[in-house]
Amino acid sequence: MTNPYHPYPVTIRDIRTETEDKSLKTFTFVFDSPEDESAFDFTCGQFAMLSVQGVGEIPIGIASSPTEKPEVKFTVFNTGKVTSHLHRMKAGDAMGIRGPLGNGFPMDRLAGKNILIIGGGFAFTTLRSFIESARQPENRHRFKNIDVVYGARTPGMLLYRDELAAWEKSGDINVHITVDATDDQDWPYHTGFVPAVTERCAPASDGNTLAIVCGPPIMIKFTRPVLRDLGYRDEDILMSLENRMKCGIGMCGRCNIGRELVCHDGPVFTLAELNGTPGEF
Amino acid sequence: MKPIHIKKEAFGPAMAKAMETYAVAGPVPDREDAKRRHLFRCLEKGETPDLEYTATQLSPKALLFPQAETMFRFKVPSGGKKAPFLEAESFKERPLAVVGIRPYDARAFDMLTLNFDSKDYKDPFFLKRCHQMVRVGLADTTLKDTNFSTACGTGPFDTTALDILLAKTEDAYIGTVITAKGKSFAAAAGFEAGSAEDTKALARMKQEAESRMRPGPDFSALADADTLDLHGEDHWARLAFSCINCGSCTFSCPTCWCFDIQDEVTGNDGVRLRLWDTCMTDLYSAHASGHNPRQERFKRFRNRFMHKLKYFPDKYGQGIMCVGCGRCIDNCPVGIDIRTIIGEMNAKAAGAAKAAGTAKTGGTDKATEAAS
Amino acid sequence: MELNDTLRDIAKKLLEEGRVDAVLGFRQSSLAHMTEPFLATTAEQADQLVFNSCCRMNLAVYLTPDLFRSGRPESGKKSPRVAVTAKGCDSRNIVTQIQENRYKRDQVHIIGLPCTGMADKAKLLAAAPEGIDTITEKNGTLILSRDGKETVVSKTEVLQSNCLSCIIRNPVIRDEMAGDPVPELDMDSHPDRFADVAEIEALSPADKAGFFETLVSDCTRCYACRNACPLCYCPVCFVDESRPQWVGKTIAPTDVMAFHLLRAFHDAGRCTDCGACEAACPMDIPMRAFTRKTIKDAREGFGWETGMDLNLRPPLDRFDLKDPGDFIR
Ligand SMILES: Cc1cc2nc3c(=O)[nH]c(=O)nc-3n(C[C@H](O)[C@H](O)[C@H](O)COP(=O)(O)OP(=O)(O)OC[C@H]3O[C@@H](n4cnc5c(N)ncnc54)[C@H](O)[C@@H]3O)c2cc1C
Ligand code: SF4
Numbered sequence: 001m002t003n004p005y006h007p008y009p010v011t012i013r014d015i016r017t018e019t020e021d022k023s024l025k026t027f028t029f030v031f032d033s034p035e036d037e038s039a040f041d042f043t044c045g046q047f048a049m050l051s052v053q054g055v056g057e058i059p060i061g062i063a064s065s066p067t068e069k070p071e072v073k074f075t076v077f078n079t080g081k082v083t084s085h086l087h088r089m090k091a092g093d094a095m096g097i098r099g100p101l102g103n104g105f106p107m108d109r110l111a112g113k114n115i116l117i118i119g120g121g122f123a124f125t126t127l128r129s130f131i132e133s134a135r136q137p138e139n140r141h142r143f144k145n146i147d148v149v150y151g152a153r154t155p156g157m158l159l160y161r162d163e164l165a166a167w168e169k170s171g172d173i174n175v176h177i178t179v180d181a182t183d184d185q186d187w188p189y190h191t192g193f194v195p196a197v198t199e200r201c202a203p204a205s206d207g208n209t210l211a212i213v214c215g216p217p218i219m220i221k222f223t224r225p226v227l228r229d230l231g232y233r234d235e236d237i238l239m240s241l242e243n244r245m246k247c248g249i250g251m252c253g254r255c256n257i258g259r260e261l262v263c264h265d266g267p268v269f270t271l272a273e274l275n276g277t278p279g280e281f
Numbered sequence: 282m283k284p285i286h287i288k289k290e291a292f293g294p295a296m297a298k299a300m301e302t303y304a305v306a307g308p309v310p311d312r313e314d315a316k317r318r319h320l321f322r323c324l325e326k327g328e329t330p331d332l333e334y335t336a337t338q339l340s341p342k343a344l345l346f347p348q349a350e351t352m353f354r355f356k357v358p359s360g361g362k363k364a365p366f367l368e369a370e371s372f373k374e375r376p377l378a379v380v381g382i383r384p385y386d387a388r389a390f391d392m393l394t395l396n397f398d399s400k401d402y403k404d405p406f407f408l409k410r411c412h413q414m415v416r417v418g419l420a421d422t423t424l425k426d427t428n429f430s431t432a433c434g435t436g437p438f439d440t441t442a443l444d445i446l447l448a449k450t451e452d453a454y455i456g457t458v459i460t461a462k463g464k465s466f467a468a469a470a471g472f473e474a475g476s477a478e479d480t481k482a483l484a485r486m487k488q489e490a491e492s493r494m495r496p497g498p499d500f501s502a503l504a505d506a507d508t509l510d511l512h513g514e515d516h517w518a519r520l521a522f523s524c525i526n527c528g529s530c531t532f533s534c535p536t537c538w539c540f541d542i543q544d545e546v547t548g549n550d551g552v553r554l555r556l557w558d559t560c561m562t563d564l565y566s567a568h569a570s571g572h573n574p575r576q577e578r579f580k581r582f583r584n585r586f587m588h589k590l591k592y593f594p595d596k597y598g599q600g601i602m603c604v605g606c607g608r609c610i611d612n613c614p615v616g617i618d619i620r621t622i623i624g625e626m627n628a629k630a631a632g633a634a635k636a637a638g639t640a641k642t643g644g645t646d647k648a649t650e651a652a653s
Numbered sequence: 654m655e656l657n658d659t660l661r662d663i664a665k666k667l668l669e670e671g672r673v674d675a676v677l678g679f680r681q682s683s684l685a686h687m688t689e690p691f692l693a694t695t696a697e698q699a700d701q702l703v704f705n706s707c708c709r710m711n712l713a714v715y716l717t718p719d720l721f722r723s724g725r726p727e728s729g730k731k732s733p734r735v736a737v738t739a740k741g742c743d744s745r746n747i748v749t750q751i752q753e754n755r756y757k758r759d760q761v762h763i764i765g766l767p768c769t770g771m772a773d774k775a776k777l778l779a780a781a782p783e784g785i786d787t788i789t790e791k792n793g794t795l796i797l798s799r800d801g802k803e804t805v806v807s808k809t810e811v812l813q814s815n816c817l818s819c820i821i822r823n824p825v826i827r828d829e830m831a832g833d834p835v836p837e838l839d840m841d842s843h844p845d846r847f848a849d850v851a852e853i854e855a856l857s858p859a860d861k862a863g864f865f866e867t868l869v870s871d872c873t874r875c876y877a878c879r880n881a882c883p884l885c886y887c888p889v890c891f892v893d894e895s896r897p898q899w900v901g902k903t904i905a906p907t908d909v910m911a912f913h914l915l916r917a918f919h920d921a922g923r924c925t926d927c928g929a930c931e932a933a934c935p936m937d938i939p940m941r942a943f944t945r946k947t948i949k950d951a952r953e954g955f956g957w958e959t960g961m962d963l964n965l966r967p968p969l970d971r972f973d974l975k976d977p978g979d980f981i982r
């Protein structure tokens with residue numbers, strides 16, 4: 001029997017500071033052994049445990065696309081014990097990764113559909129994984145229109161800024177970037193909260209469109225009525241949850257919402273599924 | 282099913298003999314004062330399980346799922362050097378026979394197994410021990426008032442989760458061998474074969490013990506009840522008022538499996554541990570953002586009962602996650618009784634009208650009289 | 654009139670007249686030897702209130718900011734008034750909580766309970782191994798009955814150890830009494846009051862360490878002792894802190910000891926020896942061995958008895974030139 005708690009040894013190849021307040025950094029890892037690398041076979045929307053010996057383990061969404069392997073990337077917000085330790089680490093440092101974990105986005109269901117992606121703040125990470133994957137020439141034809149609404153507080157708080165510009169330029173997806181506010185006179189994108197921009201820019205559902213929504217609770221709360229007005233049914237709205245986790249494999253109990261274990265049965269659920277749970281998230 | 286008959290004086294030598302092949306665990310006295318009690322643990326050479334015990338505050342689950350378990354060892358990385366993750370030694374443990382386990386506690390092991398043996402992931406620590414373990418049960422003939430195991434589909438003489446069942450008589454332990462594993466153990470211990478008389482006596486004792494039990498709670502309406510209805514807030518805050526969220530109930534419960542994961546470091550060496558945890562605490566479900574979906578105390582209280590009585594049955598289709606051992610009732614410092622809570626949930630599910638502060642099960646009607 | 658009748662009448666009257674929004678007390682649990690803390694908000698519920706030898710918990714634990722916030726919004730009162738039934742020790746913890754600004758004196762209406770001590774749960778069960786259906790109290794005895802058979806025990810024999818050295822059995826502050834005050838034991842300056850502590854003090858350092866290690870060896874760190882204690886109201890207890898993590902989370906002796914020692918220090922000059930912590934422990938660990946030393950030291954070093962007077966400041970809260978300083982070297 002293999003030990004599912006045992007991480008794969010990895011090395012940090014690169015660390016990139018994403019935001020002006022330095023609270024978010026993207027870590028690029030490579031696996032120490034090629035077998036581990038192929039065993040780490042993930043789909044977009046899954047997460048993994050970042051494991052620092054002697055400090056602990058935390059669940060973080062996989063920000064890179066499977067097409068970017070052998071590298072895997074995670075974008076981490078500095079908030080507590082393990083994340084602050086990670087923020088002090090350097091390229092070349094050794095640590096561990098355990099996973100991939102969770103269900104990920106339902107790629108079969110998404111195939112052949114229009115896709116509306118709505119992201120706010122640093123919950124954009126697994127959305128990047130999806131966008132990056134879907135943009136690839138070998139994958140792009142599997143989806144119809146792809147619209148991305150992405151917002152942050154200020155321009156300096158947007159993740160993956162170079163990539164956002166490149167995505168926009170390439171024209172293969174429609175990108176709607178917004179910030180809550182800015183004093184930049186030349187700001188070329190939207191200003192305003194994500195729900196308002198969604199209302200203005202997002203395509204209405206034609207019954208063949210799925211929405212993926214990841215962001216802070218307040219954003220999700222105000223985006224829901226907008227999507228309803230745009231004709232999205234609850235079963236066509238996908239959300240990714242971030243309950244507290246320890247084991248990530250459905251055994252330690254704490255991530256439960258009713259009988260569902262977010263780490264194993266999620267983290268991606270449709271709104272219709274969540275409506276049937278006690279809503280403890 | 283083969284009857285066995287072991288004279289009490291032959292039991293110690295039989296255990297010594299069994300220890301040549303098996304590691305043996307069992308109930309042993311832990312304290313000899315007025316608060317004398319027994320604990321389950323692995324025994325040293327020369328020790329014998331004390332089958333004259335009546336009850337244990339903690340269930341024997343720690344034999345399969347220790348309160349602290351090393352999942353792997355590691356070296357602390359320093360100066361950019363590689364630091365390996367090493368397997369834990371506990372993989373090398375030898376087969377364990379637990380002697381004297383209560384039949385309903387053994388049933389709880391099967392519930393724990395549902396959690397640790399899932400389709401996608403296998404917990405190697407729990408499962409390896411569980412597969413190797415021989416369960417030599419001791420029928421409960423000293424039942425506490427709080428025991429409602431028969432209502433939970435098991436009972437003081439339940440053989441379904443045992444390899445051997447023993448029962449205590451005046452001068453002997455009589456019983457029956459149930460499985461092949463049990464047969465091997467009986468052979469290793471040199472248990473003497475019994476007679477048809479013993480089989481009859483066992484059946485008689487079972488009948489007698491079960492007839493002495495107090496009526497258990499009715500949870501028949503829960504299976505078909507709507508989860509969200511049961512979860513509804515109004516009565517939970519009232520039911521949970523006295524709960525201090527200490528978690529004694531979950532720590533002593535044979536079916537609770539929740540755990541925390543922590544690193545411990547001494548010098549350059551570290552271990553990643555898993556430690557019992559309980560859904561009764563704030564930290565258990567607190568998100569890193571500070572948000573906690575179960576911030577209010579009653580929500581944590583509710584999760585415990587909803588998990589045992591609704592989420593688990595719905596998920597596995599194998600009944601409730603409670604074997605009715607009664608430990609949570611005996612150990613709760615504020616007198617909360619799961620039978621009362623089950624009764625309230627069932628009444629709500631059955632749509633029965635109930636006023637606040639309804640009657641309780643057991644000895645309530647004959648309430649304690651006033652202080653003089 | 655029986656104490657319980659008086660108690661219920663007082664509670665009903667307070668609720669009916671709208672003088673309080675809720676009465677915090679005990680009600681009978683499903684087990685004869687247990688009671689359950691209970692919040693009565695209607696006169697009808699007040700009929701469930703009891704006081705007997707099994708009211709081991711300290712109700713001051715429930716006097717939380719949440720309770721004062723909740724109340725009955727429809728009553729239009731910003732901060733509800735709560736009546737609480739209090740034994741001698743409970744009342745001293747209420748004094749302590751008021752001194753520590755948990756709430757104000759006028760937010761609680763104290764119904765005093767004259768207390769002759771609490772019966773130790775384990776001792777009761779040991780006296781009636783067959784089980785207990787009902788407990789009746791009469792003239793200093795407890796009658797434990799089971800299927801019609803009666804076992805009579807003297808209450809003194811089954812008392813919790815803290816109750817044997819109780820220094821004040823009638824509440825120090827109260828708005829009314831539910832019964833006539835009981836005679837005090839006059840234990841405060843009794844030579845035997847701290848005999849147990851003195852015995853431990855006399856041990857060699859190595860024996861002392863061994864003594865305490867054995868004492869807590871069965872601790873599962875469920876924290877029932879902490880959660881049952883009216884002093885342990887920190888929003889995040891030091892054992893739960895993660896940055897920095899002060900104490901390891903295992904049940905290794907060093908971690909367990911760190912928890913108990915630090916908790917005892919946090920309770921120094923504040924502990925009333927109410928015994929709720931010990932009564933709550935599922936493993937029957939006599940962890941008051943730690944806090945009793947702090948009580949003795951507070952008395953000997955500062956002449957301090959916890960929670961006796963609302964107008965006095967606790968010793969760790971003030972500086973006095975006469976404070977002992979011989980530990981400064
Ligand atoms: C599926 C999933 C995907 C995620 N993806 C991302 C992502 O892509 N990027 C990202 O940045 N984050 C992500 N998160 C969130 C991330 O997991 C948390 O931010 C991370 O676990 C914080 O760990 P920490 O050790 O730094 O914080 P902790 O030290 O655990 O502390 C965070 C806060 O929690 C409380 N707390 C927690 N544990 C304790 C304790 N033992 N004692 C006391 N207080 C405690 C404290 O109040 C503290 O302020 C994701 C979470 C999930 C579940
Ligand atoms: S033992 Fe009782 S008080 Fe403690 S958490 Fe369980 S129900 Fe609550």
Ligand code: SF4
Nearest residue numbers: 534603604606607609
């Ligand atoms: S919930 Fe209570 S009665 Fe049921 S198995 Fe657990 S401890 Fe025993």
Ligand code: SF4
Nearest residue numbers: 537538539560585588
């Ligand atoms: S009741 Fe609580 S502690 Fe027990 S298994 Fe369920 S979630 Fe875990």
Ligand code: SF4
Nearest residue numbers: 872873875876878934
């Ligand atoms: S209540 Fe008892 S077992 Fe629980 S933490 Fe306190 S001393 Fe330990």
Ligand code: SF4
Nearest residue numbers: 882924926927928930
């Ligand atoms: S430490 Fe124990 S005896 Fe002291 S006040 Fe707290 S609960 Fe009461």
Ligand code: FES
Nearest residue numbers: 246248252253263
């Ligand atoms: S994180 Fe352990 S069960 Fe989900």
